[in-house]
Structures are given as structure tokens and as C-alpha cells.
Amino acid sequence: MVLLFLFAILLFFDSSTAVPNGLQTYIVHVREPHTTVSSNSLDRESWYISFLPSSSSITGSEDGHDRMVYSYQHVMTGFAALLSEDEVKAMEKKDGFISAYPDELLPLHTTHTPDFLGLKQDMGVWKNSNFGKGVIIGVLDSGAMPNHPSFSDVGMPSPPPKWKGKCEFSACNKKIIGARSFVEGAKAMLGRSMPASPSDESGHGTHTASTAAGAFVEGANVLGNANGTAVGMAPFAHLAIYKVCGQSGCAGTDLLAGLESAIQDGVDVMSISIGGRMARPNFYTRAIRHRNV
Incomplete structure (x- = not known):
């Protein structure tokens, strides 16, 4: 069974866009x-x-x-x-x-941190879970910057045998074990070409992927401030990147295509930091709610 793990998700398609030919x-x-x-x-x-x-x-x-x-x-x-x-x-x-x-464009959302959840590196459920070792997390977002230090595979095991995914850029390793791009829905809606690479253009997907499963990065800081160790929720988990969002947002059709691929590929957990613009979205008519994933 695939678990749908939502770090921050409000799935509501609230504004449609017509293609130039009237379709x-x-x-x-x-x-x-x-x-x-x-x-x-x-x-x-x-x-x-x-x-x-x-x-x-x-x-x-x-x-x-x-x-x-x-x-x-x-x-x-x-x-x-x-x-x-x-x-x-x-x-x-x-x-x-x-x-x-x-189909509609969805805006990107963000996530919280291990500190916010009270997780401790040396005790409790975080340590007992082995920091996510052996788990494959599928991140459906704006892609990822593969050379980011949070995606180092030092100390990472090989992907589980069940993994059947693909890598559409050259920088996959034992941390990022797969990367694909789904942009046909956005292309159809916006009537223009879209970058097909799963590389991240906005930084949002890199942020959410590293929040989910970023490796331990010592000496992290912001302009020399707040020095410390940056780490994701499951630092020993593998990442499968599914680019379903661009600069204009995330097409619902592309999101569904990413989910389809993740299920086929053998993903265990899905991270979707995508949401809607209303406080009370009407979930029950939407595609994500039609399927118990």
C-alpha cells in the first residue's frame, strides 16, 4: 500500500484556463x-x-x-x-x-521542520525509525537541484530492489534515485512550451525534498547567521523527484500523472506541498480524492 503523506496539502482546483483554440x-x-x-x-x-x-x-x-x-x-x-x-x-x-x-493550476505550499515536531536525533521515534532508511519518498513539486548538499548520498545504501523508476537527468545517486518531469498538462493549458528537465527552476521543490529527506549538512547558515546542522525529516530515505509544477503553478493533470508514475515506480510515501487558494476547498469532487492511494 502506498501511503499518501501530506506535509502541507490543500488540493483544490479553483481557476481554469482555456487553450487558444477554444478547447x-x-x-x-x-x-x-x-x-x-x-x-x-x-x-x-x-x-x-x-x-x-x-x-x-x-x-x-x-x-x-x-x-x-x-x-x-x-x-x-x-x-x-x-x-x-x-x-x-x-x-x-x-x-x-x-x-x-x-484542469486548473495549483499554487505551491511549504512545510514545517523536525524541531517544530519535537523530534530528537538521539532518542525517540525519529531514531527508532532509523531516520527513514530503506524508504522511498516521492516528491511531487517543481523538481530538484541535484547537486545541492542536502542530496549527498554519502553513507546511503543502494535503492531497494522494488524500485522501478527512471532518472531524466545525469545527477541521480543513492539519495536521489529517480527524477521525471510531467508538463504536458501545463503546456496544453498555457499554450506554450515548458522545460522538460526535472531540474528545479524556482527552488521550491529543492526546499520540500530536502525538508522531507535531506541529508545531515553541518555548518549550514544563512549569510553567516544561524549556524547549525540542516537535516530533513527522514535523512536516510531515498528521494524520487516528480516535477509537476512550473513558474505558473501546477496543472492538476500533471500532478495526477506524477502520482501515476510514483505508484508504478514503487514509491512508499508521497510529499505534495501543493494547495488551493480557498480556506475550505471542496475536496470530494476532485481527482486526488477519488482514489485511496
């Missing part, structure tokens, strides 16, 4: 395929494609595959696609349809 990215929930349909990913995608407009109803050279942004299997039964309001209304009449809502 909009929707997250679509459907029922599981019929038992006669194989569970492999190609057949599942064919099931999803059946909900999209037929090629005869789409102008130009587009077809259902061109409209598909993401196909989900583990995090939810459904997909993300470029659709018009009329196409969504037509889709609602199809057998197996559950719900659809526009």
Missing part, C-alpha cells in the same frame, strides 16, 4: 472497462479513446489520440483530454462516464 483540458473519470476488456494499458487507452469525439466530428487532421493529454491507470480510472463544453456534454451521455471537470 480546454478536462480530467475525465470513467468506470472500469468491461470484464471482457483486457487490463493492459493499450486496451485501457482504447476504452478511454471511445469517450472522445469521433474522427468524423473533429475538423482538420485531429483525432481522439491527438486530443489525449494523459491516460491514467493506477491513480484513477480516466484520462485528461482537450475538449469543448459541447463535447463534454455529449460525453456525459455515454455508458461508463462518471464525471469531468476542467
Whole structure:
């Protein structure tokens, strides 16, 4: 079972953005395929494609595959696609349809520290947990700066055999064991290209990843002040980085794609410091709440 460990999460998609051609990215929930349909990913995608407009109803050279942004299997039964309001209304009449809502950009949030939680290095639950040794933490954020001292792998064991993830930059080690980037949702919403590297542009993902599992870094300070040892919550845990946020925020479709990959990769714990802009977000209609991860 994958644990959804939320350091600071208020998941609410509260403002949608249309793409220039009048289409909009929707997250679509459907029922599981019929038992006669194989569970492999190609057949599942064919099931999803059946909900999209037929090629005869789409102008130009587009077809259902061109409209598909993401196909989900583990995090939810459904997909993300470029659709018009009329196409969504037509889709609602199809057998197996559950719900659809526009993709939205989410703002980044932050986390707290071991001191705030009263954790002690030489006693108690922190020490007894072996500082997270053997655990894989998936961080869904703005990426990471891999050469940061908090990501040193000195003294780290090799990744557990169950790890099946990938590394899309050259600096992975025994601390950062995987790094991937998911930006197709943001590209579809904003109508422009996005950096595909999982490297961090804003510093937020580096901050949250090091808060989750940063190594012990002695002599840390801010402009010569507050000298001490910087350390994350689980300094012996491994990190899997999933870049799902850019300078403009985090597309819900990209967040779901990151969750999908993390589950497949063998992540144990997920850190998501992403939130909404309202005090009382309406969770129950949203994709993260549709799945017990």
C-alpha cells in the first residue's frame, strides 16, 4: 500500500484556463472497462479513446489520440483530454462516464521542520525509525537541484530492489534515485512550451525534498547567521523527484500523472506541498480524492 503523506496539502482546483483554440483540458473519470476488456494499458487507452469525439466530428487532421493529454491507470480510472463544453456534454451521455471537470493550476505550499515536531536525533521515534532508511519518498513539486548538499548520498545504501523508476537527468545517486518531469498538462493549458528537465527552476521543490529527506549538512547558515546542522525529516530515505509544477503553478493533470508514475515506480510515501487558494476547498469532487492511494 502506498501511503499518501501530506506535509502541507490543500488540493483544490479553483481557476481554469482555456487553450487558444477554444478547447480546454478536462480530467475525465470513467468506470472500469468491461470484464471482457483486457487490463493492459493499450486496451485501457482504447476504452478511454471511445469517450472522445469521433474522427468524423473533429475538423482538420485531429483525432481522439491527438486530443489525449494523459491516460491514467493506477491513480484513477480516466484520462485528461482537450475538449469543448459541447463535447463534454455529449460525453456525459455515454455508458461508463462518471464525471469531468476542467484542469486548473495549483499554487505551491511549504512545510514545517523536525524541531517544530519535537523530534530528537538521539532518542525517540525519529531514531527508532532509523531516520527513514530503506524508504522511498516521492516528491511531487517543481523538481530538484541535484547537486545541492542536502542530496549527498554519502553513507546511503543502494535503492531497494522494488524500485522501478527512471532518472531524466545525469545527477541521480543513492539519495536521489529517480527524477521525471510531467508538463504536458501545463503546456496544453498555457499554450506554450515548458522545460522538460526535472531540474528545479524556482527552488521550491529543492526546499520540500530536502525538508522531507535531506541529508545531515553541518555548518549550514544563512549569510553567516544561524549556524547549525540542516537535516530533513527522514535523512536516510531515498528521494524520487516528480516535477509537476512550473513558474505558473501546477496543472492538476500533471500532478495526477506524477502520482501515476510514483505508484508504478514503487514509491512508499508521497510529499505534495501543493494547495488551493480557498480556506475550505471542496475536496470530494476532485481527482486526488477519488482514489485511496
